[in-house]
Amino acid sequence: MDKKVSAEQINELYTFTRAHYVEYYDLQTELVDHLANAIEGIWLQRPNLTFTEALDIEFKKFGIFGFSDVVAQRQKALGKKYYRLMWGYFKQFFKLPHLILTFGITFLTFKLLEFEPTFFIYLQMCLIATIVYKTIHYKGKYGKKVKDTGTKWLFEEIIYNCGGILGFIGIPLQFFQFTFKEVNFFTVSMLTVFLVLTAIFSYVMLFIIPAKAEEHLKATYPEYNLEISGQKL
Amino acid sequence: MKNSQLYKGSLNTIIMKLLEENGRMYGYEITQKVKLITKGELNITEGALYPALHKLEADGLLDVEVERVDNRLRKYYKLTKSGEKETVNRLAELEEFIKNMQTLVTPNINPDLQY
Numbered sequence: 001m002d003k004k005v006s007a008e009q010i011n012e013l014y015t016f017t018r019a020h021y022v023e024y025y026d027l028q029t030e031l032v033d034h035l036a037n038a039i040e041g042i043w044l045q046r047p048n049l050t051f052t053e054a055l056d057i058e059f060k061k062f063g064i065f066g067f068s069d070v071v072a073q074r075q076k077a078l079g080k081k082y083y084r085l086m087w088g089y090f091k092q093f094f095k096l097p098h099l100i101l102t103f104g105i106t107f108l109t110f111k112l113l114e115f116e117p118t119f120f121i122y123l124q125m126c127l128i129a130t131i132v133y134k135t136i137h138y139k140g141k142y143g144k145k146v147k148d149t150g151t152k153w154l155f156e157e158i159i160y161n162c163g164g165i166l167g168f169i170g171i172p173l174q175f176f177q178f179t180f181k182e183v184n185f186f187t188v189s190m191l192t193v194f195l196v197l198t199a200i201f202s203y204v205m206l207f208i209i210p211a212k213a214e215e216h217l218k219a220t221y222p223e224y225n226l227e228i229s230g231q232k233l
Numbered sequence: 234m235k236n237s238q239l240y241k242g243s244l245n246t247i248i249m250k251l252l253e254e255n256g257r258m259y260g261y262e263i264t265q266k267v268k269l270i271t272k273g274e275l276n277i278t279e280g281a282l283y284p285a286l287h288k289l290e291a292d293g294l295l296d297v298e299v300e301r302v303d304n305r306l307r308k309y310y311k312l313t314k315s316g317e318k319e320t321v322n323r324l325a326e327l328e329e330f331i332k333n334m335q336t337l338v339t340p341n342i343n344p345d346l347q348y
Binding site for chain 1: 259260261262265278279280283284287288290291292297298299302303304305306307308
């Protein structure tokens with residue numbers, strides 16, 4: 001009978017991937033199955049090799065950087081998926097019926113800034129405060145979930161990190177100078193467009209996507225259902 | 234994978250072609266299938282395979298299914314509808330490339346052009 005990787009050795013493989021900087025359960029699972037298959041493949045030829053010896057041979061095939069390239073590329077791929085998702089929701093605001101709301105908000109913002117351009121600063125400060133508050137809130141929520149479940153899902157981390165929106169909060173500051181210059185149709189229009197677009201992007205990243213996190217996670221990870229139903233291996 | 238840019242550039246097409254023929258496959262199965270078909274001439278390295286699979290998945294060309302096999306979870310990849318269409322395009326592109334390369338590497342000497 002062919003030698004098979006035992007359940008205990010599967011757990012060892014999970015520990016092995018974690019020890020080699022694969023933090024995310026989704027990627028760990030895929031690599032564990034790969035290593036287990038490869039080890040069983042080696043055992044067909046050389047049944048006398050121990051589990052550790054066979055694992056050592058297989059791990060070397062990943063090259064000198066081990067799993068790090070696989071992890072980096074996975075992050076890149078899921079980052080791309082997130083931004084595509086975000087763009088999809090963003091575009092909804094420029095289609096009916098959302099378009100009416102977008103148009104209404106744009107018109108009101110324009111009128112407000114035309115009346116007093118410095119309102120731009122207050123509105124942007126409110127937006128920045130919301131971004132900071134929500135990202136800290138999600139960080140805590142996600143951290144607690146990781147602590148409770150003991151598993152990290154890369155796409156979930158990207159969702160609760162709100163696509164790294166916190167790194168962009170310095171951009172609005174570049175526009176503050178325009179509020180002190182001569183007020184004309186062009187500057188007010190530019191500030192309005194910037195304000196409305198950043199507000200929509202922020203709304204999508206801070207509210208819409210996190211609210212639908214479970215739905216997107218289930219669509220991304222078929223194994224997520226198995227995990228949350230307590231069937232984790 | 235053989236240390237050649239020529240193979241690396243075709244990895245996605247190789248994966249998509251295999252999935253077109255086999256329906257759904259998991260990572261290790263793909264590496265073994267390629268080895269078998271090419272009689273060990275072509276070895277897809279793990280470090281190249283998974284990034285390629287993840288990229289194709291993120292691009293919406295592959296879909297995934299997870300099943301419990303023995304005592305572990307196995308992730309299968311299969312082509313999406315757009316992946317099926319893209320496979321046809323990429324194979325046609327690859328065939329055209331091979332044809333052009335053959336013409337360039339072993340050109341038929343046209344007697345009419347000789348003096």
